[in-house]
Amino acid sequence: MDGQTQMEAYLDKTMHENNIGQEKTINGMMKSIKVGCSYEEKSISLxxxxxxxQANRAGMMHGGAICIAFDMTAAAIARFCAGKNYAPTISLDVKYxxxxKLGDTLIVTAKATAAGRRITQIVCEAVSKDTGKLAATAATVYMNVDTTKENR
Structure with missing residues (x-):
């Protein structure tokens, strides 16, 4: 199985885990939709x-919900890069x-810029599906924890 096929199968599994297996958690409540992935670019879009x-008092998507969308998308590519390892978030820096607006869809693309033995660095962009305009950016870092050596 080539890398792209592996990534697509991994993303299908992740979508099922998020939306079905974790339906009562924040991940499930976000109702993420698979947009695509690129093995060559090391990216996933949800x-x-x-x-x-998810609305704030102004009737727009709350910044915390945008942050969750970034973390869910970036974590998906971080876990793919980590393989069997556990990949917790170390940092997440968001720029709004x-x-x-309510009724729109936030499209988040996360791209691994560096995937090392212990650290994976990821950059993200979020755009409005309705307008195509950039809504927010993020920079994230995940740790690759070897689950054969460390207890989580």
Whole structure:
């Protein structure tokens, strides 16, 4: 099986885990949608419909919900890069650019820029599906924890 096929199968499994296996957790409540992936670019894209429960007082997607969307998408590529290892988030730095309205879909693309033995660095962009405009960016770092040597 080539790398792209492996990544697509991994992403299908991740989507099932998020939306079915974790339906009562924040991951399941986000209702993520598979947009695509690229093994060559080390990237994964997910869509997040902007739901009423995610709204801030201005009626836009709350910054915390945007942060969750970044973390879920970046974690997916971090876990793919980590293989069998556990990959917890070390840092997540978000820059908000423009609001996302209820009823829109936030499209998040996460790209691994460095995937080493212990650390995976990822950059992310989030755009409005309706307008195509950039809504936010993020830089994230994940640790690759060897589960054969360390207890989580």
């Amino acid at each position: 869509g997040f419909p902007v739901l009423e429960w 650019i423009r609001p996302i």
